[in-house]
Amino acid sequence: MSTYRFAVSVMPKDGILDPQGRAVEGSLPHLGISAVHAIRVGRRVELSVDAAGEAEARAIVERLAGELLANPVIESWTIARADGEGRAG
């Protein structure tokens, strides 16, 4: 049994209104910044999984992401190792 640390990034899907991104963008003029646009705000969830191997750990995270961390109707997600391992994966 090993412990694997993952980061799940949840983002609003293209075409879904992102009021948070819009609000952040709306404040840019107050900072005197005009070059930044198309801001989208998502969520990063880090977690540790105990599993026999990385594939098993990933499968657990995939299920968690689809059932709880993200709402598939409006959000997409990516899963990455967050413990400095398996960066290529």
Next chain:
Amino acid sequence: MRAGVVIFPGSNCDRDALHAVALAGADAIPLWHEDPDLHGADLVILPGGFSYGDYLRAGALARFSPVMRAVAEHAAAGGLVLGICNGFQVLAEAGLVPGVLLRNASLRFEHGWVRLAVERRDTPFTALVPDGRTLRMPIAHGEGCYHLPDAELDALEARGGVLFRYAGPEGNPNGSARDIAGVLDARGRVCGLMPHPERAAESILGSDDGMLLLRSLVTSAAASGVAR
């Protein structure tokens, strides 16, 4: 006829819902979120509030509480379920009604009175609403912008799944697709809506239009209870 009102951590309209549905003629009982037993409720109401602090997404964590397994089974067996505001968000997250409630298009918490057009009167939720009558009820929510992909909206409309729409000069308060304020599941036994019928249950509150909905439910549930 018994109506159960679920109390999640963070529910804040549960007492109002219990009071209003009792006023409508039900034997009203509270249901605790950790108890997977509906205690004989013919109708289950998921009240408004901020269940589980609205963490992650509104309704996302409440969906996995023990009582929701029982609510899903109740719905699968054709039992009546009404989700109000946060209760609608919980039903949507649980997949018991279609759609998602996004942050209001205004980016603000919206509160005030709205007017609802009633799209169907042949449902347990609206049977007592007189023809042509609109309903005046309050809203109070930050995430009420109803969303579904366009093709699914078309399918929802085609099967008569849209029960309430924002109408009149008060308009659409949150940017909901096609002014949708309330929807039905495929069998027409589960309804989620953003406005609060329980806060429009007595004329001293400014409107008692919510009672048309609650009385419809109590009457329908009593009738189907006899049939069982």
